[in-house]
Amino acid sequence: MTASAADFRTSATAALADPQIRANFRRAMDGLMAKRAALFADPAEWQALRALGAAIRARSLAHLPELLEGLEQRCRANGIAVHWAETVAEANAAVLAILRAHGATRVVKGKSMVSEEMHLNDYLGAHGVESLESDLGEYIVQLDQETPSHIIMPAIHKNGRQIARLFGEKIRGAQYTEDVDALTGMARRVLRRKFEEAGAGLSGVNFAVAETGTLVLIENEGNGRMSTHVPPVHIALMGIEKVVERLEDVPPLLALLCRSATGQTITTYTNLISGPRGPGELDGPREVHLVILDNGRSRIFLDPELRATLRCIRCGACMNHCPVYTRVGGHAYAAVYPGPIGKILTPQVEGVKTRHELPHASSLCGACVEICPVQIPITEILIRLRREASHPVPGSTVREAGEARNPWEDRAWALWRRVHASARAYRLMSRLLTRLGRLPAPRLGPLRAWTAARTAPRPAPRSLHELARERGVRDV
Amino acid sequence: MSQAVYFYGTCLVDLFYPEAGMAGIELLRREGLEVVFPQGQTCCGQPAFNCGYSEEARAVARAQVALFPEPWPVIVPSGSCAAMMRRHYPELFAGEPDLPAAAALAGRVHELTEFLVGVLGVKLVDRGQPVRVTWHASCHALRELGVREEPKALLAQLANVELVALARERECCGFGGTFAVRFPEISGAMVADKAADVAATGAVELLAADCGCLLNIGGKLAKSGSAVRPRHIAEFLWERTRPATGAPAPAAAMAGAVAGASPRGTGASAHGTGAPPHGTGAPSPGAGDP
Numbered sequence A: 001m002t003a004s005a006a007d008f009r010t011s012a013t014a015a016l017a018d019p020q021i022r023a024n025f026r027r028a029m030d031g032l033m034a035k036r037a038a039l040f041a042d043p044a045e046w047q048a049l050r051a052l053g054a055a056i057r058a059r060s061l062a063h064l065p066e067l068l069e070g071l072e073q074r075c076r077a078n079g080i081a082v083h084w085a086e087t088v089a090e091a092n093a094a095v096l097a098i099l100r101a102h103g104a105t106r107v108v109k110g111k112s113m114v115s116e117e118m119h120l121n122d123y124l125g126a127h128g129v130e131s132l133e134s135d136l137g138e139y140i141v142q143l144d145q146e147t148p149s150h151i152i153m154p155a156i157h158k159n160g161r162q163i164a165r166l167f168g169e170k171i172r173g174a175q176y177t178e179d180v181d182a183l184t185g186m187a188r189r190v191l192r193r194k195f196e197e198a199g200a201g202l203s204g205v206n207f208a209v210a211e212t213g214t215l216v217l218i219e220n221e222g223n224g225r226m227s228t229h230v231p232p233v234h235i236a237l238m239g240i241e242k243v244v245e246r247l248e249d250v251p252p253l254l255a256l257l258c259r260s261a262t263g264q265t266i267t268t269y270t271n272l273i274s275g276p277r278g279p280g281e282l283d284g285p286r287e288v289h290l291v292i293l294d295n296g297r298s299r300i301f302l303d304p305e306l307r308a309t310l311r312c313i314r315c316g317a318c319m320n321h322c323p324v325y326t327r328v329g330g331h332a333y334a335a336v337y338p339g340p341i342g343k344i345l346t347p348q349v350e351g352v353k354t355r356h357e358l359p360h361a362s363s364l365c366g367a368c369v370e371i372c373p374v375q376i377p378i379t380e381i382l383i384r385l386r387r388e389a390s391h392p393v394p395g396s397t398v399r400e401a402g403e404a405r406n407p408w409e410d411r412a413w414a415l416w417r418r419v420h421a422s423a424r425a426y427r428l429m430s431r432l433l434t435r436l437g438r439l440p441a442p443r444l445g446p447l448r449a450w451t452a453a454r455t456a457p458r459p460a461p462r463s464l465h466e467l468a469r470e471r472g473v474r475d476v
Numbered sequence B: 001m002s003q004a005v006y007f008y009g010t011c012l013v014d015l016f017y018p019e020a021g022m023a024g025i026e027l028l029r030r031e032g033l034e035v036v037f038p039q040g041q042t043c044c045g046q047p048a049f050n051c052g053y054s055e056e057a058r059a060v061a062r063a064q065v066a067l068f069p070e071p072w073p074v075i076v077p078s079g080s081c082a083a084m085m086r087r088h089y090p091e092l093f094a095g096e097p098d099l100p101a102a103a104a105l106a107g108r109v110h111e112l113t114e115f116l117v118g119v120l121g122v123k124l125v126d127r128g129q130p131v132r133v134t135w136h137a138s139c140h141a142l143r144e145l146g147v148r149e150e151p152k153a154l155l156a157q158l159a160n161v162e163l164v165a166l167a168r169e170r171e172c173c174g175f176g177g178t179f180a181v182r183f184p185e186i187s188g189a190m191v192a193d194k195a196a197d198v199a200a201t202g203a204v205e206l207l208a209a210d211c212g213c214l215l216n217i218g219g220k221l222a223k224s225g226s227a228v229r230p231r232h233i234a235e236f237l238w239e240r241t242r243p244a245t246g247a248p249a250p251a252a253a254m255a256g257a258v259a260g261a262s263p264r265g266t267g268a269s270a271h272g273t274g275a276p277p278h279g280t281g282a283p284s285p286g287a288g289d290p
Helices: A008-016 A019-039 A043-062 A064-077 A088-101 A113-118 A120-126 A136-143 A160-170 A180-197 A223-229 A247-262 A297-301 A306-311 A339-350 A367-371 A378-390 A407-420 A423-436 A445-451 A464-470 B011-016 B018-030 B046-050 B054-065 B079-092 B099-106 B112-119 B139-143 B150-156 B184-201 B211-223 B233-241 B251-257 B267-271
Strands: A080-085 A106-109 A130-133 A200-203 A207-209 A214-219 A233-239 A269-273 A287-293 B004-007 B034-036 B074-076 B109-111 B131-135 B161-163 B205-208 B229-232
Touching: A008 A019, A008 B184, A019 A247, A043 A064, A043 A247, A043 A306, A064 A080, A064 A207, A064 A287, A080 A088, A088 A113, A088 A120, A088 A200, A088 A233, A088 A287, A106 A120, A106 A180, A106 A223, A113 A120, A113 A233, A113 A287, A120 A130, A130 A136, A136 A160, A136 A180, A160 A180, A180 A223, A200 A223, A207 A247, A214 A223, A214 A233, A214 A247, A223 A233, A223 A269, A297 A306, A297 A339, A306 A339, A306 A378, A339 A367, A339 A378, A367 A378, A367 B139, A378 B046, A407 A423, A407 B046, A407 B054, A423 A464, A423 B011, A445 B211, A464 B011, A464 B018, B004 B018, B011 B018, B011 B211, B018 B034, B018 B112, B018 B229, B018 B233, B046 B054, B046 B079, B054 B079, B054 B099, B074 B079, B074 B112, B079 B099, B079 B109, B079 B139, B109 B112, B112 B150, B131 B150, B131 B184, B150 B161, B150 B233, B184 B211, B205 B211, B205 B233, B211 B229, B229 B233
Parallel strands: A080 A287, A106 A130, A106 A200, A200 A233, A233 A287, B004 B034, B004 B074, B074 B109, B131 B161, B131 B205, B205 B229
Antiparallel strands: A207 A214, A214 A269
């Protein structure tokens, strides 16, 4: 959690004032949406595939404890060492212990959002280990000492010129250029050397297959394969929810993930990792370790409705389609997972008292629900979190449930209820508003917020109730 | 008695766009329906529900449920409020003794344009001058009710109306109830983009079927000095197709009087049985792709 965790509005407002952020995100998101839509052009196929994807993920979660046990057994049988971590601290310690055992002081990383949850680079840096991001977007972000602004495209907030400037300043011996191929070449030269020098490679996991003990990792740059095959030790990091039951569950999920994430039918590399280098094999790591992190997930798992949060396959499509994310960008959320999925995941992991702003930072437009490839009812969960943030619900599994209670808001809704639950009280209010509401009102509170961008709403001189009566519309 | 329907006006229509409500009622009456507007109605409860105040929402919703005892369709000139009643009442009343009544009401709720097109199959004759308009699709009508083409199908029947599509017709305008005042900067950026999109069409009217969106976009248009007129589609349809004589005639006479108004023959009796098949024109929630 960062210092600005509880102040999304302030950071979002700052982001809105930066025309570069809005332009960069708008352009990038428009492109992603168009590419995705072109690949899901047949609505019937899309609906059938996402229903299948949702069912696979729901089934996996329904059997989560057994599948995790099965995964551990199969992985061990395949020669993959399995490490369980309940907390981020335990996961970091597990990674460091493996590195120390091999005397590794330099690691290369493929992309991993779990490692972002762990703030692993900072942790390793503090313990004398250089951790270098090898995904181009992650590399750019790391070079500029930033965090990812999108879970799939970490550097999407930057345009070409910003990256050119960054490389010119930060890469030793680099000549300033805006040529994309030349820029990619620069990063490639740095990274190639690092792959050779690294004592270990780290990666994320897209899916882990319980029946076979296979780790599925997809990517487009080949850095994932390099990170997991070139260094002598590979450490894979996954959240407990990434397990699926069978190998045959993977293809539909990949079809959904690739198309939803980047508008590709398939990624350039699909890695199926099922163990370290075998006898007689010429490449691959000598050791493979799998660190399985909980970090609040098992708590989410306990609630049948909130559990849907864990279906997420991290495609990022909800961000691409979100009218809020598109305008404020990922950094405004001050969270590892921004956008709609972050709005439901972050408060559940960090607590609704700490993060009560996030579930409210949505117009509930449902664009995310419409495109989620595993049918997560994001808006329903947002409302649930709004409710449990302000109301102590007996038996709630939501962290800090009821601790974001605002007595002023309680009073406002109690008053609203009194006015609207009684026809008589409503008639009185409606009379007052229609007769006096056209007078200029003091611009305070909600009205002040409203009128910053808009004129004040003006009640009609007579309500529909009155018009209906006058024009002979039957009552009851 | 002719076939009856209930009309649920919604609080925003009631206080800010009552003529849109009356227009909705007249459009239904012209089809030979008897429209019943229970005077006890207030608000569907959505504002509190969306903010997490379910108990308050339920108390208000409960008062509404009691007002619609007959098995007649309930017509709502708002996708958002219709979605609240149809999609969320069963959840709101889960475990409550009046769940059956709330669920029964939910099953009878129709958004106005969905009912006009999908159930009544209205035929409209344009009597207005040539005009260029644009259309904003509300999020809840689109994504919670699956109402996509119905409003545009109605506009397409009007010979003198040129509909120019927004570049981002399906993007949220930024209203979102209390979202607009909790996050005025974000909401303001969203509605500014929407208003610019509206302006780019060259339309003189912005039509929508949700008064939250109209208050929001209309307020932004007015604040920026735009001459574009925000209007509920019902008011626009009624104004352009109403008889030239002005005051609406009694429903019974209207049914036969307006040429082409009754697609299935003889006015009132044409609409058949007590409850139009629910679900007509309402595909499953969340369906579809942008």
